[in-house]
Amino acid sequence: MVAEQPQLISFSGTCLMHRADIKRLSGAWQDAIDKAQQAVERLTQSNNRKDTAGAWYQLAEVHRLRGDFDAAEQAYRSASQYGFEPQPGLALLRLAERHVGTAAAAIRRVMAATTDQVKRIRLLSAHVEIMLAAGDIEEARRACHELADIAEMYGTEPLRALASHARGAVELADGEAQAAAIWLRRAIEAWQQVDAPYEAARVGVIMGLACRALGDNDGAVLELQVARTVFQQLGATPDVSRIDTLLDTRPDEARGLSARELQVLRRIASGKTNKEIANELHLSGKTVDRHVSNIFNKLDVPTRTAATAWAYEHRLV
Known part of the structure; x- marks a missing residue:
């Protein structure tokens, strides 16, 4: 005995x-x-x-x-x-602390060292999130495809939700807001079916950004406010703060700029070069060039000087 x-x-x-794991998810x-x-x-x-x-x-x-x-x-x-x-928890912690380069290096290291498919499952969604934050859409898309293949193989609702969430986030980052909205709605419904309120609310934030990119400002505010209520009830302080920041940026003033494009615009207005912006935001030069081009197109301005003037006029800097 x-x-x-x-x-x-x-x-x-x-x-x-x-x-404990089940309680966290619920x-x-x-x-x-x-x-x-x-x-x-x-x-x-x-x-x-x-x-x-x-x-x-x-x-x-x-x-x-x-x-x-x-x-x-x-x-x-x-x-x-x-x-x-x-990992991936520690890398996501670094991301929350805004150490994007550190988070990216950590998740890349562990992904390269992990060959077991089951172990890779718990890494892939974080890999997508961190790569998008680092501006590497192509690497995020490759991880997204791998996650989708695994979800198809195992067929569980949480895996399908993770895969749809990842696909929606990648599509939005790549400028395909309409496609993103379809995948994100699937993810929200899947998370709701398994009673995972935090995960559903996280997708809701991205859905809000997709609505904003599509010009549906009322829909964006509704999605963000619903997500904020869930985060507030759970005590998810970092997520509440993020939504408060998003809601403070008035859609009519932001002219459809994404959160990343706003970051780039503010650095343009401070006189930084594309190379300096890339170093500061841990992005590739090509990614910054694309963001700058998108900013010029959305604001309908021809130069960095005009973009800077627009940013000051609309109190975004």
Whole structure:
């Protein structure tokens, strides 16, 4: 009986770890934290290193989503100390901290080193998100296609939701807002079917941006406000802040510019060259050239000087 006790403790700890993951997905974040902390205690006691690391990772994920970045970093490091690869969570933490180059280097490194298809599943959606933030649409699209192939193979609703989300985000970044809206709506409906409010709200933010790009400003505001309500209820502080910023940028003043194009425009107005903008935003020179061309077309201006004047006139800088 004594010999069996550590096994019982380990089993109950593993169950708690998986329950923490389910609670996080369903939006019960405080319950997820409680379950993950209990799992860490029991699994540490039973010397189950693998699942102890997994419990630390689950704890880190909820802290990251809530904006408690210091606690998240400590938990990711604890997972690493137990032999667990803390990606993609740690890379997403760096992205949330606006260290785009660091996040991109980390996710590229772990993607190159991971050949097992099941392990790649949990990396691919983060890979797409980080590559889009880094301005590498082509690499994001390749990851998107791989995720779609896996979703087709396994056929589960969460995987289909991830694949649709990724496809919608890539299409929007590539200027195909109408196509993006179709994929994003599929993703929202899929996440709602599996009762994953945070994931559905994240897609809703991108849907809002797609609506804005299509000139549907009322639809954009509605999508963003619905997502904000969910984030507020969950305690997703970074996401609430992001939506507040998006809602503060009035669509009629932004003239259909994307968030990235606004970043580039503000740097043009400050006198930076395309090369300097590329270095500052961790983008390729080709990507910045494309953004500048899009800005000129959308604003109907011929030069950087005219774009700068427009930005000041509309109080975007």
